Amino acid sequence: MKATDITDIPKEKFVLVQHDQVMHDEKLKTKPIGYLKDAIMRFSRNKGSVVAAYIIAALMLFAILVPFFSTYSTTFKDGYYSYALPKSKILSKYGIMTGISEYTYNQQSFDYYNSMPGAIVEVLDSYEVEDSGRTNTYYDVRVDSYKKVGYVYKNVTPEEYDAILQYQEETGIQILYPMIDTKKIKVESYKTDANYWYEHNMKGAAEYDKNGEYQDIFLKDDTTEDGYAYYTAKMGGAQYQVRVLYYEYFRYVNGKEPCFLFGADGYGQDILVRLASGARLSFLLGISVATINFILGTIYGAIEGYYGGTLDLTMERIIDILAGIPFLIVVTLFQMYLVRKVGPVVSLLFAFISTGWIGTAGRVRAQFYRYKGQEYVLAARTLGAKDRRLIFRHILPNALGTIITGSVLMIPGVIFSESTLAYLGIVDLQTSKLTSIGTLLSNGRSSLSTFPHVIFFPALFISLLMISFNLFGNGLRDAFNPSLRGAEE
């Protein structure tokens, strides 16, 4: 049967589908994906960049939070613990970051450190070496860098002295040790050292008794219980000179055992908190430079690129001149002129800003040249859009991806330059009580061969930061480039 064969369909069987309503397009069921969302989606698919972003976030958190929670302040300084090794209470149980290192000592040094409680953790080996007819004994030992300070002389008031005595009674920890009878010290230069409390020969080696024990040369005083003098009065009794075991004395004064997670530098400052506050300054500088350059460069480049012609030519010549001045000269001149007025950090900031925006301006200018002749711009202009609207609403968003990528990558560049300048000493942050990664690196430089830990942590930090920023920047660049959409598998 053909369709044409049916002829007599009753009219009432026909109903209009859309009798009294307006027909609409069906709404899209999927959500629209904007430029930014698309970029985020493609960025999150790049595993390496995501990991790098997390590392950067962690490093920033480290810089922000550590100075708040650190047990030592940035100004903390204890000369007795200069170059103390990294020590972690938790990790030292597993044999890492114990604050212990290996040394080879001769007899005199061995006796010196062996007389301190806990300084020599373990004697690995002892051997004799013949040298020009004399036999010298050497010891391979593992030494606790926190306890090798041993005893020191301290001046306290009588009230403080009583407080220490009370503390000793309450806790059972001995801080005060008998004074030494300096008349029995044989070498003049040893007399100020509180650690020669044993009988020794002219070379400083200990003279043991029959049992191989040290023989003390403590100062006698009949009025005390055990017959030893625990202080000598100075300044007519206003000050007592006492001999303390420094490790316990530190605990008494600071309320905790000395323990620097990243070790201490040459001044006995905690590297952990110094690194964090230095990183804080570096991040702050990097981010502010990037932000200001982003704004300056965008405005400059937009004006250049949009208006073109003679204006563009003049502005390009200004850029040529600014870009031609070596950066070091710019920094030096800013330091020489401004450092007394506004301080080293602000003058460094000015130096970075004075030439840093040039790259951004160039990128923005190129984008404007690319887009300003396109039809949609013409259409917008025909509809009456003003220059400002055309620049910021119509053309600039096209360039945003490259500019953002460039600005983000400026942060590690600034941090790197700052560290180089501080390392070379051209920017002197130390006199103004500031610290930066470069300052830490240059401080650690002199002790590279003996105490590499001073330089290790800042170097590790900046390397990690640079690697992460590079990976992150690569990811951003790919994410903001719509022409790569679908190109990745």
Place this chain on the structure above:
Amino acid sequence: MAKYIAKRISLMVVTFFVIMTICFVLVRLLPNQVPEGQGDYATAVKEMRAAWGYDKPIMVQYGIFLKNVFTKWDWGFCTTVGPYLQPVTDYIGSKLPVSMILNVYSILFSVPVGIAFGIFAALKKNKWQDHVISVLVMLFISVPSYVYAFIVQYYLGFKLGWFPIVLNSGTNWFTTSMFKSMVLPILALSFGVIASLMRMTRAELTETLTSEYMLLARTKGLTRAQATMRHALRNSMVPVFPMIISEFIGIISGSLIIEAIFAIPGIGSVFVNSIYARDYSLFMAIGMFYTIVGLAGGIIIDLSYGFIDPRIRMGGGKNNESN
């Protein structure tokens, strides 16, 4: 082409003069230009100050400076750095060789290594060798050069004791012991260059390897090695070569931080010393030296594109024709 070069050079000269004027004025306006001489030097310094017009207005000083530079090639005299009251040009000239020797060694080492590894990575694209090389490149490009310097200094210099930690003193640049002491700075200078050359060679070569003329070359019977060497590699060198040239221009500038770390008495360390010690004439002269190297380098690199790749017409107009 000649017209374009002439235009670029004249623009460069103008830029250089503007920079020199700005720098001169800013440097000369700083206080305490030339400290008073001690003892026998007092009269000598006085005469020098008068000859250079330190007591005259700034623009007159600039006139004297320009006259001395262009008639006698005299850029001023050393005060706090270098031999007292000697011309700075002599002093700078005595410090240039060591910077240049080190950088030449570093380039001779890093260019072949960088290109070789780049080629290797491109040929093994997406295999494990390529991934290993990519990771290494990422590491070496990102990690600052002073960190390598510390690492090689600590491990190769101090722990293993293979090489001296700092450069030997003296000026016998071509002895074996001097070369041995140069190994560590050369290594520290090279890592970054090797990595960036490697990355660029790999990127360019992977692109040319998949191009159609490579297919044609293989079709007409060339082996893979022949086609790669004669066709792909030559084309992929187009952006790599200007990079090598820019490295070569960089050799006369020296490296500030590497020279500081390895105690190299080169031009970079003199520059830093002149800033520390406020030796303004020396600072000005080296600063202008760096400026001219930078400006001329930019032009040479731009022009080298045209020489290497005939498809790029320098200074061509819209239609890419030579004028």
